[in-house]
Amino acid sequence: MPLSALPFPDSFPVFPLTGALLLPGGKLPLNIFEQRYLALVDDALAAGRMFGMIQPDPVLADGANGPALYRVGCLGRLVSFSETEDGRYLITLLGVARFQVVEELPMRQGYRRVQAHKLPFAAGLAADRFDRAGLLAALRPFFTRHGMDVNWDSVERMPLEALITTLAMVCPFDPAEKQALLECDGVEAQAAALLTLLRMDAYAIADVPHHGFS
Numbered sequence: 001m002p003l004s005a006l007p008f009p010d011s012f013p014v015f016p017l018t019g020a021l022l023l024p025g026g027k028l029p030l031n032i033f034e035q036r037y038l039a040l041v042d043d044a045l046a047a048g049r050m051f052g053m054i055q056p057d058p059v060l061a062d063g064a065n066g067p068a069l070y071r072v073g074c075l076g077r078l079v080s081f082s083e084t085e086d087g088r089y090l091i092t093l094l095g096v097a098r099f100q101v102v103e104e105l106p107m108r109q110g111y112r113r114v115q116a117h118k119l120p121f122a123a124g125l126a127a128d129r130f131d132r133a134g135l136l137a138a139l140r141p142f143f144t145r146h147g148m149d150v151n152w153d154s155v156e157r158m159p160l161e162a163l164i165t166t167l168a169m170v171c172p173f174d175p176a177e178k179q180a181l182l183e184c185d186g187v188e189a190q191a192a193a194l195l196t197l198l199r200m201d202a203y204a205i206a207d208v209p210h211h212g213f214s
Contacts (some may be wrong), residue, residue: 021181054072056069122188
């Protein structure tokens, strides 16, 4: 079933996790070990296999249920599940749709829940309107600076839209930058933001003062 055809629930659990980015069409592996999130996964498996990923918002004051949350997150659907001998859940979430929080609901078994509405997201990216060569040229030194090993054959063969989604999720941007990528209203806007962040990283490294002794 295509993601656009999946029903969007009015309310659902959320997993607040700083630095974790789920995007529509992307896959996010998670290692679940806290009791409240084990309960969240159990409940999700029993009711549509969906819950949302969202980041805490460090700018806002904590509320009654814990850290304040950003208003935009991404609803995910459980597409793989296994349990370890020590009781952890190893799961994979497939990003279904972005959402905007309307209000937070009472907690259930220690995990948080929200009422939310679905946000539009423009899929599709015209290859002739995006500088893929420029993206790869910015990507190579970025991965080198951050010590990341990459299968470049796979990167170069990956369809452009899937490449943008994957890079946005796996690149080690800071939480606010990841939130900015999530809040882009389509793949084309994400691609432009991603390229900007890669180039900004290069400038930031270049601007670090170097001290030497003669």
